[in-house]
Amino acid sequence: NPFMSWKPVYELVKQIPRGRVLTYRAVARILHLPGGARTAGRAMARTPSGQGVPWHRVVGAQGKLLVPEPYASLPRKLLQTEGIAMRGSRIDLKQHLWTPGKGKVSSKAPAQRRATLQRAPRKKKSRSRPGNS
DNA sequence: CATCTGACGACCG
DNA sequence: GCGGTCGCCAGAT
Numbered sequence: 213n214p215f216m217s218w219k220p221v222y223e224l225v226k227q228i229p230r231g232r233v234l235t236y237r238a239v240a241r242i243l244h245l246p247g248g249a250r251t252a253g254r255a256m257a258r259t260p261s262g263q264g265v266p267w268h269r270v271v272g273a274q275g276k277l278l279v280p281e282p283y284a285s286l287p288r289k290l291l292q293t294e295g296i297a298m299r300g301s302r303i304d305l306k307q308h309l310w311t312p313g314k315g316k317v318s319s320k321a322p323a324q325r326r327a328t329l330q331r332a333p334r335k336k337k338s339r340s341r342p343g344n345s
Numbered sequence: 346c347a348t349c350t351g352a353c354g355a356c357c358g
Numbered sequence: 359g360c361g362g363t364c365g366c367c368a369g370a371t
Contacts, residue, residue: 235353236353237354240353248353249353249354251353252352252353253351254352254353257351257352258352270352271352272353272354273355278352279352280352283352333357334356
């Protein structure tokens with residue numbers, strides 16, 4: 213049963229408090245999901261309905277709502293209802309990013325720092341990308 | 346078994 | 359800030 217594999221993800225998402233959000237990246241790191249954020253995204257894409265999983269509280273690393281059609285408009289509405297502040301089409305992660313276990317200790321979200329590692333130039337291997345025919 | 350496909354995120358121009 | 363590309367990994371074809 214594939215749902216069992218993602219159960220930890222749904223259990224974690226269910227614990228996100230009202231008015232708070234988690235990024236796909238954060239979910240992946242907390243659960244040590246191999247493959248990182250995309251794996252978290254895959255799990256969310258298969259979120260079972262009727263299980264009380266607040267899927268709208270999982271957003272992109274930059275606070276963007278990545279839910280595709282035909283549900284694209286739902287998260288925004290739901291989050292607004294929960295009092296989530298937004299700058300344009302983004303959520304203020306500084307205010308609403310949830311840190312498991314520190315919900316009532318500190319309301320400040322830890323500033324996420326990007327590694328300053330340099331990477332070798334990237335090869336542009338086109339892997340049958342949807343392009344113009 | 347070989348490929349393609351994403352509810353991502355990092356980089357690049 | 360935006361759009362295109364690549365690495366990642368489990369499912370679908």
